[in-house]
Amino acid sequence: MFQPNFTISAATATALMAIEADRQAIIELPIHADVLAALRETARLAGTHYSTRIEGNRLTLAQVAEVIAGNHFPCRERDEAQARNYYRALEQTEALAAAGGSITELELRGVHGLVMSGERTPTPYRSGQNVIREAATGRTVYLPPVASDVPELMADLFEWINTRLCASDLPAPLIAALAHCQCATIHPYDDGNGRTARLLTTLVLHRAGYGLKSIYSLDEHYARNLNGYYTALTVGPSHNYYLGRAQADLTGFLNFFCDSMAQALRSVRSRAAEVARTPGTTHGGAVATLRQLDPRQRRTLELFRESAVVTGSEIATHLGISPRTANTLIRSWIARDFIEINNPSRNKRTYRLRPHHGHLV
Template identity: 60%
Template sequence: MYKPDFRITPGIGKALMAIEAARQAVMALPIDVEMLASLRETARLVATHYSTQIEGNRLTQAEVLEVIAGACFPGRERDETEVRNYYRAIEEVERLARQSASVTQDDIRRIHGLVMEGRASPTPYRDGQNVIRDGASRGIVYMPPEAADVPGLMAELVAWVADAMTRAELPAPIIAAIAHYQFATIHPYYDGNGRTARLLATLLLHKAGYGLKGIYSLEEYYARNLGAYYQALTVGPSHNYYMGRAEADITGFVAYFCAGMADAFMAVQAQANRAAARGATDQTPSLRRLDPRQRRVWEYLRHLGTATSADIAAHLGLSPRTLVGLCRLWVASGFLTLHDASRKNRSYRLGDAFDTDAG
């Protein structure tokens, strides 16, 4: 039976405490049904955007929103399909999370079927060898187990997860982290392994009571630093599954996963605090002072939560340079607040005075 090699370090312990504190705080917040539905939809869209972006999808967050709403972008048909499929897979994960039964191989295969084909039909595991290559050098980064061994390895993984969830001796975030790592390590498909691994982890967290009302996404944390994500997945003395990778110490990935989960949970706690306060103060006069562009941005961020400057510029049909100048003014006036100040991923959210009005 599968037996992961890891240890709970002080850093992992600290992350687990942060996760639990944020979880308890969010679950206790009085968020009305309408607002909860809006936050859940935002989380689905964010997860869809970032998880497909990790795999090379070129659609912006704004375009993902439009695609889910039915829009088409000529020349981006493959990207559109990936986005729609992933969104459907998230809905399937939410459905499976409501069931009391343990996660099965068929559940995972149906999730993969939705990711790749848009249909909830179990997909067969790969029937041949595949390798993961470096995008630049084309050198082999990882050689997964042989196809003949995949069914047995998947059976062991699913059995371990069911046993770990039943015993509840390990914290749920650690179980989800290990399942994510081992699925990616087995690499049971030619394509779609990363997306399915991330969805599997989300499913296990939801089933274990860490769904956080469905209003969080771990994918943004991975996408914002892909190098760290891939480095955390790369462990062991060799790129070959049979030469040390199978028995490797995966403490590093567990630590990375838990740190990312703590980051996401604390961000949601702040967002949920703002959502819970909405409606407490009548901000109608403030909204009346917004010009037409600000109103469009207000509606846009009200739905998405956060967006990059490039996404906002595209939404308004403005040049990036023009948008930068507007954002400086809007931040100074309190209409917007910097969410991520880094040059590469600079993003904004509504200022508190306007965010509390989005109900």
């Protein structure tokens, strides 16, 4: 069976305590079903955007939302398909988590099928050797185990996961982190290994009671610190699986993973608490999801992610429209309760999102 080599450092222990505190606080928050649905949709779209962005997808978060809503972008078919497939795989992962029971290889193989083709047909493991190379230099970064060893290694991994979840002798975030690392290390497929490893992490956390109704995503924190993510995954004295990588110390990856998870829960706790406090959000229909916004509104969210307040000229420039058209649009958005005036001064007028849209940025 898989026997990971690690120690629980002081940094990891601190992060685990923060995770537990925020987890409990989120569980106790009085969040209405409509608000919860909005937060869940936001997390799914964020997870889709950031996990595929790690793999080179060029769609923005707002564009991902449009793709999932059925819209298209010329000459971006590959990116669109990748986003649609990952979103379906994430939905399937959540459904599998809700079903309970042991986590099986067949389930993950079906998730990988969705990631790669949009179909739930289980994917067979790779039949040949793959090599991970540095894009700029072609240097070998990692040489995974040979294909003939993959089935046994994956079977051992799933036996370990289910044994640990059943015994509850390790904190669930550590089980998820180690599962993520080992799945990426085995590299069981020719392509889609990173996305599949991240979805396995989600499945483990949800099955262990850390799903928190799917209102948070770890992928954003990986994507925003991509060098840290890859560095944490690069362990051992050699790039060769058989020359020390298999027995490498995984303490560094645990530190990175638990810190990322603590940040994610801290962020979603703050967002959920703000939404729960906002007047009117405890009744149906009060909180919008990205799907309910039109394309220009979704694109404008990108501005509000950079700054809490924006000017009319910034909106015009960002959307590529004239100031007069922007002013007309802004008036309609104020009437539709999308934005509000922050500074009413004629020469320095600025706008901010309405509070019930705050969870979207």
